[in-house]
Amino acid sequence: MIRLGSNSPTRALLLNKFNIDFIQNGGSFDEDSIITKNPKSFCYEATKGKFEELYKKYGIEDIPLLVADSVVTCNNILLRKAKNLKDARSMLELQSGNKTSVITCMIFKNKNIELIDISSTTYEFKKFNIEDMNKYISSGECMGKAGAIMVEGFCKPYIKKVRGYESTAMGLSVEKLLPYL
Ligand SMILES: Nc1nc2c(ncn2[C@H]2C[C@H](O)[C@@H](COP(=O)(O)OP(=O)(O)OP(=O)(O)O)O2)c(=O)[nH]1
DSSP states (O other): OEEEOOOOHHHHHHHHHTTOOEEEOOOOOOGGGOOOOOHHHHHHHHHHHHHHHHHHHHOSSSSOEEEEEEEEEETTEEEOBOSSHHHHHHHHHHHTTSEEEEEEEEEEEOSSOEEEEEEEEEEEEOOOOHHHHHHHHHHTTTTTSBTTOOTTTTTGGGEEEEESOHHHHHTOOHHHHGGGO
């Protein structure tokens, strides 16, 4: 049993998919407090902030703690979760027919180890079909996802090339975590 220190439904879905028993307690770390715009540093700072908040609140005496953060970088621009549908559209237009990477940082701590993992999955997308993209945006599924992309959904038919785990792109590099559970 582990504590998933996250509000993310996708992270819960991933742990379920890998049959990992967990309870879910999200935090309220303010990612807007992070100064750096470097995608990898931002992702690490956000994960560290989330970990410190929840480690203070729950500790690891009873069960291990897992937190994570994901960001997207395209054309060296840091893309977080879209603020609104207009923001989501511009993120998607940037990534259409382009190369984009999802960076996921995880911190996992139990009584014996502390794992800090930063992984990325890089995609080369074909150009998104406009009608398809409009439908995706108006569905609202683009919200709450780093870079407004959904690799297992909207983006799937447009994947030309991929390097890295799909789980990393969805927000939790579970394959990297398994050896420690
Ligand atoms: N379903 C899906 N979700 C994705 C994908 N890429 C990123 N995400 C989700 C995972 C995270 O919930 C979210 C990235 O935002 P954060 O890392 O800040 O996490 P979030 O605020 O959702 O929850 P947390 O900070 O862990 O409480 O985007 C994807 O391709 N598919």
